[in-house]
Amino acid sequence: AAEPWPENAALYQQLKEEQILLSDNASSLAVQAFLQMCNLPVRVVCRANAEYMSPSGKVPFIHVGNQVVSELGPIVQFVKAKGHSLSDGLDEVQKAEMKAYMELVNNMLLTAELYLQWCDDVTVEEITHPRYGSPYPWPLNRILSYQKQWEIRRKMKAIGWAGKSLEQVLEDVDQCCQALSQRLGTQPYFFNKHPTELDALVFGHLFTILTTQLTSDELCEKVKNYSNLIAFCRCIEQQYFEGHDKDSSSSATSRAAKRSLLR
Amino acid sequence: QSLEPLPMSGPDFGALGEEAELVEVEPEVKQEILENKDVVVQHVHFDGLGRTKDDIIMYEICDVFKAKNLIDVMRKSHEAREKLLRLGIFRQVEVLIDTCQGDDALPNGLDVTFEVAELRRLTGSYNTMVGNNEGSMVLGLKFPNLFGRAEKVTFQFSYGTKETSYGLSFFKPQPGNFERNFSVNLYKVTGQFPWSSLRETDRGVSTEFNFPIWKTNHTLKWEGVWRELGCLARTASFSVREESGHSLKSSLSHAMVIDSRNSSILPRRGALLKINQELAGYTGGDVSFLKEDFEFQLNKQLLWDSVFSASLWGGMLIPIGDKPSSIADRQATFKSFSLFSNKSFLNCFQFYLGGPTSVRGFSMYSIGPQSEGDYLGGEAYWAGGLHLYTPLPFRPGRGGFGDLFRTHFFLNAGNLCNLNYGDGPKAHLQKLAEYIRWSYGAGIVLRLGNIARLELNYCFPMGVQSGDRICDGVQFGAGIRFL
Numbered sequence: 001a002a003e004p005w006p007e008n009a010a011l012y013q014q015l016k017e018e019q020i021l022l023s024d025n026a027s028s029l030a031v032q033a034f035l036q037m038c039n040l041p042v043r044v045v046c047r048a049n050a051e052y053m054s055p056s057g058k059v060p061f062i063h064v065g066n067q068v069v070s071e072l073g074p075i076v077q078f079v080k081a082k083g084h085s086l087s088d089g090l091d092e093v094q095k096a097e098m099k100a101y102m103e104l105v106n107n108m109l110l111t112a113e114l115y116l117q118w119c120d121d122v123t124v125e126e127i128t129h130p131r132y133g134s135p136y137p138w139p140l141n142r143i144l145s146y147q148k149q150w151e152i153r154r155k156m157k158a159i160g161w162a163g164k165s166l167e168q169v170l171e172d173v174d175q176c177c178q179a180l181s182q183r184l185g186t187q188p189y190f191f192n193k194h195p196t197e198l199d200a201l202v203f204g205h206l207f208t209i210l211t212t213q214l215t216s217d218e219l220c221e222k223v224k225n226y227s228n229l230i231a232f233c234r235c236i237e238q239q240y241f242e243g244h245d246k247d248s249s250s251s252a253t254s255r256a257a258k259r260s261l262l263r
Numbered sequence: 264q265s266l267e268p269l270p271m272s273g274p275d276f277g278a279l280g281e282e283a284e285l286v287e288v289e290p291e292v293k294q295e296i297l298e299n300k301d302v303v304v305q306h307v308h309f310d311g312l313g314r315t316k317d318d319i320i321m322y323e324i325c326d327v328f329k330a331k332n333l334i335d336v337m338r339k340s341h342e343a344r345e346k347l348l349r350l351g352i353f354r355q356v357e358v359l360i361d362t363c364q365g366d367d368a369l370p371n372g373l374d375v376t377f378e379v380a381e382l383r384r385l386t387g388s389y390n391t392m393v394g395n396n397e398g399s400m401v402l403g404l405k406f407p408n409l410f411g412r413a414e415k416v417t418f419q420f421s422y423g424t425k426e427t428s429y430g431l432s433f434f435k436p437q438p439g440n441f442e443r444n445f446s447v448n449l450y451k452v453t454g455q456f457p458w459s460s461l462r463e464t465d466r467g468v469s470t471e472f473n474f475p476i477w478k479t480n481h482t483l484k485w486e487g488v489w490r491e492l493g494c495l496a497r498t499a500s501f502s503v504r505e506e507s508g509h510s511l512k513s514s515l516s517h518a519m520v521i522d523s524r525n526s527s528i529l530p531r532r533g534a535l536l537k538i539n540q541e542l543a544g545y546t547g548g549d550v551s552f553l554k555e556d557f558e559f560q561l562n563k564q565l566l567w568d569s570v571f572s573a574s575l576w577g578g579m580l581i582p583i584g585d586k587p588s589s590i591a592d593r594q595a596t597f598k599s600f601s602l603f604s605n606k607s608f609l610n611c612f613q614f615y616l617g618g619p620t621s622v623r624g625f626s627m628y629s630i631g632p633q634s635e636g637d638y639l640g641g642e643a644y645w646a647g648g649l650h651l652y653t654p655l656p657f658r659p660g661r662g663g664f665g666d667l668f669r670t671h672f673f674l675n676a677g678n679l680c681n682l683n684y685g686d687g688p689k690a691h692l693q694k695l696a697e698y699i700r701w702s703y704g705a706g707i708v709l710r711l712g713n714i715a716r717l718e719l720n721y722c723f724p725m726g727v728q729s730g731d732r733i734c735d736g737v738q739f740g741a742g743i744r745f746l
Contacts, residue, residue, distance in 0.1 A: 053507050137549045140549075
């Protein structure tokens with residue numbers, strides 16, 4: 001039995017225009033897409049300290065009733081407990097496959113985004129540091145930025161990505177996109193005719209990559225090689241985001257998007 | 264029950280207070296003759312000076328030369344001894360007065376010799392502290408008299424089961440004017456506030472100047488703090504969760520203290536007035552507010568060794584600009600300054616109310632605005648108390664241990680709320696006057712040295728509003744500053 005979804009459910013993320021980074025925006029968009037697909041309305045609240053408000057330290061998190069849940073995985077579980085699910089129609093094999101692809105996206109795409117943001121010196125200097133510390137006064141902006149960079153670089157070292165070059169990372173992105181593209185084929189969604197959390201996750205990441213202006217277009221180009229992925233993103237955008245407030249997304253077709261997420 | 268942090272004790276020769284003993288020679292039967300005899304202090308010797316520079320010594324002892332008769336010499340030498348001790352650079356000071364020997368000796372000439380033992384270059388201390396569900400070991404290092412003019416560098420490191428803090432402090436008095444001094448502090452302090460489900464880590468630097476003006480003591484301080492707030496538990500209320508994150512406070516503050524009491528713990532007479540203001544935001548940072556608060560206490564001795572005491576606290580926090588005040592602005596500034604500079608542990612102002620050290624009969628800081636059980640403090644408060652202290656009934660242990668205890672009867676009242684600064688002062692007063700919480704009761708007070716006191720009271724809380732947490736019946740409290 002479905003529990004009532006409160007009207008004032010809110011999703012928290014960092015400030016859209018000045019602060020949020022590629023990886024966080026992708027994660028947030030994925031959760032927004034998922035909730036849209038479940039037909040659960042949620043309003044997006046932007047706070048400079050969203051990352052610190054989150055119980056796990058990661059954005060986005062949702063505040064539903066008096067519960068706070070962060071990150072896509074736990075949110076999917078939470079929503080399921082309330083009686084809404086997108087993957088109920090799948091059999092065990094498909095569920096395992098879905099989990100595997102979600103792991104792929106998290107391990108490859110998300111890590112590549114983090115690498116680009118925090119380990120590529122050009123991007124770090126020109127985009128990440130100015131944005132990450134923008135809500136804070138000097139010297140706090142520099143301190144927090146460097147602290148986060150140190151933390152991410154340590155994580156990269158732990159998973160063995162510290163030694164990779166940018167070309168290798170982009171190669172990994174390409175391989176990941178290839179796998180996704182092959183799985184998607186000509187279907188509208190990854191499984192049957194209905195979207196699942198995998199679709200939401202892939203949409204979140206690919207759409208953000210396609211519409212974000214970075215120092216170079218290399219990352220974006222890797223995704224654009226696969227036309228079925230672009231079509232997939234456009235389709236989801238049209239179905240779930242158009243008609244709502246224009247702020248939540250912009251058309252994937254306009255490359256020089258006025259509302260580009262990073263400058 | 265949590266304890267307020269007790270300041271570090273150590274070989275600190277601060278104000279000796281009423282425990283000071285007079286040194287020297289008992290006046291003998293021949294006192295009258297001695298008093299009438301004119302003397303001249305010809306030489307003042309110092310034995311045992313090492314790294315201490317001469318000029319600061321000169322300031323402290325120059326009065327000795329002005330003495331005209333023997334009793335005067337004794338008194339001035341005693342005062343000089345006290346002044347030397349309060350510099351905090353000598354382990355002990357002995358005074359010897361003798362007649363002058365030698366070729367240039369006058370018949371009524373005197374030699375005064377100060378035999379001093381300097382403190383070692385480095386002193387260390389090691390304590391363990393047990394507090395609110397946490398144990399910690401505290402390591403202290405002190406470099407007294409670093410460059411010879413009573414400068415002091417202190418380093419303290421506290422390693423606990425939950426949090427780690429440290430602090431470094433440099434203190435320099437003006438030679439000849441010990442009450443005028445400045446210090447620079449660097450610190451990282453963490454605190455846990457279970458009544459708000461809040462954790463706070465402060466990393467900061469501050470510089471302060473202390474100087475006396477007539478009978479008052481002033482402190483000017485600039486402080487820059489990087490504050491990090493977090494939730495103490497997953498069940499913290501959303502209002503507290505919203506405050507998590509980082510902020511930078513850069514503030515100037517001024518404090519004035521007039522203290523004529525004979526002791527800071529269980530005084531018998533005298534009054535205390537402390538006024539503190541803090542302006543944040545005009546020297547950087549992203550926190551802007553104006554904070555004003557005061558503390559007033561009056562003590563009067565009555566018949567039969569009993570003391571009547573009245574106290575009044577109040578304060579107001581006015582955010583400047585659009586942003587509302589942060590919960591960190593209302594938290595106790597309990598920082599480890601208390602362990603470094605000579606008296607700032609008295610500057611412990613906070614915008615929380617309730618508990619064994621403020622309005623008794625209520626749980627710790629559990630009065631006023633709250634959200635889901637987490638107390639958020641308020642932007643304006645006042646609290647008052649009337650006390651009657653008497654010796655223990657039947658005076659057991661009189662003249663010894665029993666003197667440390669007092670019975671006390673109290674009446675406390677207070678209010679804490681948020682003000683709407685758009686309304687005028689009349690509306691503010693009205694808001695502070697409605698929903699007054701008050702309590703009365705009696706108990707026993709134990710005095711710990713000259714710094715802290717313990718209380719065990721039986722309380723009757725009244726005027727309880729919904730949301731307040733009370734502690735009616737027996738309540739135990741330990742701390743430094745009580746309402």
